[in-house]
Structures are given as structure tokens and as C-alpha cells.
Amino acid sequence: MRRTLRLLRLFWGTSIAAEMEYRSNFLMSAFTSIGGLVGAVFGLHLFYRGGILLGGWRWEEALMVLGWFTVLTGVSRTLLTANLGRIVDHVQRGTLDFVLLKPVDAQFWLSTRRLSPWGIPDLVFGLGLVLWAGVKRGVSLVDVLVALVPLAGSVVTLYSLWFILATTTIWYVKIYNVTEVLNSLLEAGRFPVTAFPAGLYRFVFTFVVPVAFLTTLPAEVLLGRGRLTLIAFGLGLALALFVASRAFFRFALRYYTSASS
Amino acid sequence: MPEAVIEVEALGKTYRTSVKQPGFRGTLRHYFRRQYREIEAVRSVSFRIARGEVVGFLGANGAGKTTTLKMLTGLVHPTSGRARVAGHEPFRREREFLERITLVMGNKQQLLWDLPALETLRINAAIYRLDEATAQARIAELSELLEIQDKLREPVRKLSLGERMKCELLAALLHRPEVLFLDEPTLGLDVNAQDSIRGFLREYNRRHRATIVLTSHYMADITALCERVLLIHRGALIYDGELRGILERFAPYREVELTLDAGVADEVLERFGEVASRKGRTTRLIVRREDVTRTLQQLLRELPVSDLAIKDPPIEQIVGRLFREGSLGEEGSAEPRTP
Known part of the structure; x- marks a missing residue:
């Protein structure tokens, strides 16, 4: 455990040092983040101004979902894109070799090696939006802390799906970055899942790409209407997907041929 | 027979690759009905290498040298046969195994591009569980041998190709591996840099009784370092012995x-x-x-x-x-x- 922490400190220390070589990036990403958020809030506002309740969710409640979505975007920008997006690269250029040669868990290395500070504005503004909407709805700090549990599940779920997709590049080396597909599907997480028509959509977003568990569930928990079974299911799903991602990666390595020199 | 560090028996690797006809029609057919062909990259190769030996792999491009190295380092899963390196089956990639070997590739780099080499060395030290003092001592010893003491604090992108390769070697040897696999370690370097890397490898082999297996396109690497060569041709081992014997x-x-x-x-x-x-x-x-x-x-x-x-x-x-x-x-x- 101590070695893991030491490694993470070194990994992230060097990543930030490398990113800081390009100083203006931070301002740019803060600007992009605010711009994106303002646009999203405005878009959402268009519905509510016309008196439409998305899936029966009130204005502040829908904002909470959007807030969690922004937080997840932040996590994926700081860790997931920075690391999992590079797996394709590693396979293409054959530098996965170096990872596999190290006496360290390869999945751990591939998933944590980099940290990009450019997702931090999303994390801050997303959390800010959740808290602001929460205060309006009279949510306590304890509720927020409790809501972090299903959120952690969301992060693990998202991570595992993404990692599994990235792993497929070991077979389909030349196919463009498959993880982009996931990114676009996740856009659905901006809205409460009940806003989508019942039937096929809701089924897909619950079971195929579990968007429902990613943002709607943490918001429901925050509002005190999270059902325990659903929370348990969300966490179970996260755990199952995580285990599956590890098994899948180990399986895929049998087919790794390593870019030839 | 002295203690063998590498034992390979009937090792083989078959790849499946798709074949494509040229032209647009070929592309369409390639997309809809892909045809595959089995390529035997390595076929039934057997040999033993004793501790402290320096062995060169010779062969044309695509002869199977690199694939063999990759099977011995656990990167590529063999299709048939078995291999033991430093008492382990490479493909299991056990920690004890990985701590005892290294692979240096002339055409790939592990150093962080934007940062000084020292940063990569610190990460490697942590990964191989070296304490601060040991890591410092080894960095000092190796950088002196490689004559790059003053280069470790400069961003890697500012180093010359030769200096970068020396830093790569340093990063690959920090954990003091017993078995070194070197794939074209002098690729693209000028004569001076090639020469100093050869000298370094000889010295490392002498000091630590390390086993070295290397492939190179530069015969000078082979003649300067290897007492024994393995000639690989179309995936098969066709010669194993002294360099002179090839004549x-x-x-x-x-x-x-x-x-x-x-x-x-x-x-x-x-x-x-x-x-x-x-x-x-x-x-x-x-x-x-x-x-x-x-x-x-x-x-x-x-x-x-x-x-x-x-x-x-x-x-x-x-x-x-x-x-x-x-x-x-x-x-x-x-x-x-x-x-």
C-alpha cells in the first residue's frame, strides 16, 4: 500500500510537471469548462422556462444531475482520458512493452500513470453546481457525503467500461479511438434518466450503457429518494464490471503481438 | 554444461494476419470477407544460454529475432514449445522474473519526453523497490560508466540520440537485471556512440556477470561483443556457435x-x-x-x-x-x- 501511494505521488508529480510546461493550458481549460457549463445550464433552462418538468424532476433537481455529470466529466478528464485514451497509443507504438516489462500491475500502471490537471475546473464547477442546487433544495452536508458513495460507484463503472473498450485495441490496433463512442453515449447522462421515453431508451441507458447509474442515482441519493436496492445494485454493477475489466485485460494480453520493430 | 539461464525448447509462434489485395476492389473485399494467413514467425527453436554469456541473434528483417526476444521477455505468448528464463516461465510475468530481466529497444523509448531523465529514474527506482541510497549509488555508477552524469537533469527532448540511448540503458539497468535483452541497441547512432555503448555493455557484463542477448544490424556490435551467435532464418534456428564458424x-x-x-x-x-x-x-x-x-x-x-x-x-x-x-x-x- 505504501509503495502504491509512493508510486501515485511520483506518477502524478511527474505528470503535472510535464503538463505545466504548457502554462496557458490551465486558463484555457477553465474557460472551456465554464463555457460548457453555462451552455448546458442555459439549454436545460429552456425546458424549464416553458414549464416542462424533465421526467418529473424539478429545476434544481435537474441541475443536480447536470452537476454530477460535470463532476464525472472532470474525473474522466483528469484520469480516464489522460490514461485510458493513451492505451490505443501504447498499443500502436508498441510502448505497451515497457509497461508489461515492469514488475507492477499493468492495469494499475495504465490506469493511473498520468494525471491531467485540466479536468480540475470541471470537478470544482460541477461540485459547486451540486452544492448550490442542494442548498436550494435544503440538502444537508451529510446527504452530500452519502451521495459520494454511489458517485464512487459511477466512477468505477465508467472506468471499467472505458478500460474494457480500450483493451479491445489489442486486437483492433488500427481502429480509431473506440473510447470516443462511449464518450458520446455518456452525453445522455446530462439529463435524469426518467426524462427519456420509457421502453427501449431507458432500457439501453440502464442496462447497456448504465448512464442511469452514473448521474441520476447519485442525484436521487442526494435528494433522499435513493432506494437501497438500487444503490446496492449500482455498487454491485461497479464491482462486477471492475472484476470483468481485469479478467478481460489478462485475456487480451494473450493476443498481444507487440508492434514490430 | 554450466548453469543455464535461458532454456528454450521447440519454441514457436504463429501469427494470423489478414491479407489484402491491392486496389479499391481489394479494399472492399478486405472489408467484407477478410482472408487470413498463418505466418510462422518462429518455428521450433531450441537453445540454451549459460550465465554470463553474450549471445548475438543474427538474421534478416522479419527472420524472427524480435519475436523470439519478445517471447523470452514475456511480452508475446508462444504458440508452442517452452521457455525458461532465470528460472521462470516468461509469459507468466511474475514479479521475481521481471525484476531479473530487462529489455532495451533501439526504436522505442520509455523516458518521459518533456522531463529530465532523472524523473524516469525516480519512478523506476520506486517500481523496482530500490531505496533512495541504493538508487543514488547505482545512478552514479551507471552514469559514470556511460559518461552522462551531466545529462540527467536536462529534458530528454533536448538530448542527442546517443545521449538518449545511454539514458535509456541507464533506466533499463537501474534494477541491476541478470539477463539483458537488447533489440538493436545502437540503431541510428554514430560510430562514437555505438562504440561507447559496446564498451559499456562489455563492462557491465564483466562486472555483474550478466547474461546478454542482443540483436543488431551492425556487425560491429556482434563482432565486438558476442562469442556466440544464433543465426535465425525464416523463423528457424540454422546456426548456433562461434562467430568464426559461420565462415x-x-x-x-x-x-x-x-x-x-x-x-x-x-x-x-x-x-x-x-x-x-x-x-x-x-x-x-x-x-x-x-x-x-x-x-x-x-x-x-x-x-x-x-x-x-x-x-x-x-x-x-x-x-x-x-x-x-x-x-x-x-x-x-x-x-x-x-x-
């Missing part, structure tokens, strides 16, 4: 150096054998071994020869020929172009 096996020809009294046209000389070089009146001819006597008689009879010597061709030339032609004669010998 007997694969050079069924001699080099005849002759000086002529008068100028003779190239076409005339080519009737006697392959003209390897011509400088003034001195010509080097390549002649099949069994034809040497007959050719000499003919030469003396038909040309104004003033001086004549018979030599073995340099080893570089034979191996170069093997690489170039990529094919060997039926009896497993390199065929010189016959007149």
Missing part, C-alpha cells in the same frame, strides 16, 4: 585478390567470379570454394596476373549477404552470385 558453414566461397599488369574490362573479370571491389589494378573476386583451383588456373592462363592472394571473405560480408538475399541455398549455405 565454414555459410561461406562456401573464397575471396581472390589479384593484381593485374594491364587493364582488363569488368565483363572479362566477371566471367571468373563476382567482382567484390576494384581499385586500380587490384580486384577482389568472390569464387565458389570448389571452383577455386579451376578458376585460379584459368586466371593465370588467360590474364596478365602479377600478384594473387586467397582469403576468407570478412564475416560482415557473409552475414550481409545472408541478410540481403534473405534466402539460403538448398544445402543450407549462402549462394554467391555465380558467373
Whole structure:
């Protein structure tokens, strides 16, 4: 455990040092983040101004979902894109070799090696939006802390799906970055899942790409209407997907041929 | 037989690759009904390497050298046969195994591009569980041997290719591996840098009794370092022994150096054998071994020869020929172009 922490400190220390070589990036990403958020809030506002309740969710409640979505975007920008997006690269250029040669868990290395500070504005503004909407709805700090549990599940779920997709590049080396597909599907997480028509959509977003568990569930928990079974299911799903991602990666390595020199 | 560090038995690797016909129609067909072909990259290769040996892998591009190295380092899963390296099965990639080996690739780098090499070294030290003092001592020792003490604090992107390769070596050897796999470690370097890397590897081998397996396109790497070579051709091991032995096996020809009294046209000389070089009146001819006597008689009879010597061709030339032609004669010998 101590070695893991030491490694993470070194990994992230060097990543930030490398990113800081390009100083203006931070301002740019803060600007992009605010711009994106303002646009999203405005878009959402268009519905509510016309008196439409998305899936029966009130204005502040829908904002909470959007807030969690922004937080997840932040996590994926700081860790997931920075690391999992590079797996394709590693396979293409054959530098996965170096990872596999190290006496360290390869999945751990591939998933944590980099940290990009450019997702931090999303994390801050997303959390800010959740808290602001929460205060309006009279949510306590304890509720927020409790809501972090299903959120952690969301992060693990998202991570595992993404990692599994990235792993497929070991077979389909030349196919463009498959993880982009996931990114676009996740856009659905901006809205409460009940806003989508019942039937096929809701089924897909619950079971195929579990968007429902990613943002709607943490918001429901925050509002005190999270059902325990659903929370348990969300966490179970996260755990199952995580285990599956590890098994899948180990399986895929049998087919790794390593870019030839 | 001394203690073997590497034991390989009937090791093989078959890849499945898709084949595509040229042109748009080929592309369409490739998309909808892909055809596959099995490629035997390595076939039933067996050998043993003892501790402290320095062994060179020779072979043309695509002969299977790199695939073999990758199987020995656990990167590629063998299709058949078995391998043991430092007492472990490579593909299991156990921690104890990975801590005892290293792989350096001339065409890939592990150093962080934007940061000084020292940052990568710190990460590697943590990964290999070296304490601060040990890591410092090793960095000092290796950087002195490699003569790059003052380069470790500069961003890697600002280093020359040679300096970068030396830093790569340092990063790959920090954990003091017992078995070194080097794939084209001097690729693209100038003669000085090549030379100093060879010197370094020799010294490392002597100091730590490390086993070194290397592939290189530069014969000088092989002649300077390896007492033993493995010749791989189309995935099969066709020679295992001393470098000199290649001459007997694969050079069924001699080099005849002759000086002529008068100028003779190239076409005339080519009737006697392959003209390897011509400088003034001195010509080097390549002649099949069994034809040497007959050719000499003919030469003396038909040309104004003033001086004549018979030599073995340099080893570089034979191996170069093997690489170039990529094919060997039926009896497993390199065929010189016959007149």
C-alpha cells in the first residue's frame, strides 16, 4: 500500500510537471469548462422556462444531475482520458512493452500513470453546481457525503467500461479511438434518466450503457429518494464490471503481438 | 554444461494476419470477407544460454529475432514449445522474473519526453523497490560508466540520440537485471556512440556477470561483443556457435585478390567470379570454394596476373549477404552470385 501511494505521488508529480510546461493550458481549460457549463445550464433552462418538468424532476433537481455529470466529466478528464485514451497509443507504438516489462500491475500502471490537471475546473464547477442546487433544495452536508458513495460507484463503472473498450485495441490496433463512442453515449447522462421515453431508451441507458447509474442515482441519493436496492445494485454493477475489466485485460494480453520493430 | 539461464525448447509462434489485395476492389473485399494467413514467425527453436554469456541473434528483417526476444521477455505468448528464463516461465510475468530481466529497444523509448531523465529514474527506482541510497549509488555508477552524469537533469527532448540511448540503458539497468535483452541497441547512432555503448555493455557484463542477448544490424556490435551467435532464418534456428564458424558453414566461397599488369574490362573479370571491389589494378573476386583451383588456373592462363592472394571473405560480408538475399541455398549455405 505504501509503495502504491509512493508510486501515485511520483506518477502524478511527474505528470503535472510535464503538463505545466504548457502554462496557458490551465486558463484555457477553465474557460472551456465554464463555457460548457453555462451552455448546458442555459439549454436545460429552456425546458424549464416553458414549464416542462424533465421526467418529473424539478429545476434544481435537474441541475443536480447536470452537476454530477460535470463532476464525472472532470474525473474522466483528469484520469480516464489522460490514461485510458493513451492505451490505443501504447498499443500502436508498441510502448505497451515497457509497461508489461515492469514488475507492477499493468492495469494499475495504465490506469493511473498520468494525471491531467485540466479536468480540475470541471470537478470544482460541477461540485459547486451540486452544492448550490442542494442548498436550494435544503440538502444537508451529510446527504452530500452519502451521495459520494454511489458517485464512487459511477466512477468505477465508467472506468471499467472505458478500460474494457480500450483493451479491445489489442486486437483492433488500427481502429480509431473506440473510447470516443462511449464518450458520446455518456452525453445522455446530462439529463435524469426518467426524462427519456420509457421502453427501449431507458432500457439501453440502464442496462447497456448504465448512464442511469452514473448521474441520476447519485442525484436521487442526494435528494433522499435513493432506494437501497438500487444503490446496492449500482455498487454491485461497479464491482462486477471492475472484476470483468481485469479478467478481460489478462485475456487480451494473450493476443498481444507487440508492434514490430 | 554450466548453469543455464535461458532454456528454450521447440519454441514457436504463429501469427494470423489478414491479407489484402491491392486496389479499391481489394479494399472492399478486405472489408467484407477478410482472408487470413498463418505466418510462422518462429518455428521450433531450441537453445540454451549459460550465465554470463553474450549471445548475438543474427538474421534478416522479419527472420524472427524480435519475436523470439519478445517471447523470452514475456511480452508475446508462444504458440508452442517452452521457455525458461532465470528460472521462470516468461509469459507468466511474475514479479521475481521481471525484476531479473530487462529489455532495451533501439526504436522505442520509455523516458518521459518533456522531463529530465532523472524523473524516469525516480519512478523506476520506486517500481523496482530500490531505496533512495541504493538508487543514488547505482545512478552514479551507471552514469559514470556511460559518461552522462551531466545529462540527467536536462529534458530528454533536448538530448542527442546517443545521449538518449545511454539514458535509456541507464533506466533499463537501474534494477541491476541478470539477463539483458537488447533489440538493436545502437540503431541510428554514430560510430562514437555505438562504440561507447559496446564498451559499456562489455563492462557491465564483466562486472555483474550478466547474461546478454542482443540483436543488431551492425556487425560491429556482434563482432565486438558476442562469442556466440544464433543465426535465425525464416523463423528457424540454422546456426548456433562461434562467430568464426559461420565462415565454414555459410561461406562456401573464397575471396581472390589479384593484381593485374594491364587493364582488363569488368565483363572479362566477371566471367571468373563476382567482382567484390576494384581499385586500380587490384580486384577482389568472390569464387565458389570448389571452383577455386579451376578458376585460379584459368586466371593465370588467360590474364596478365602479377600478384594473387586467397582469403576468407570478412564475416560482415557473409552475414550481409545472408541478410540481403534473405534466402539460403538448398544445402543450407549462402549462394554467391555465380558467373
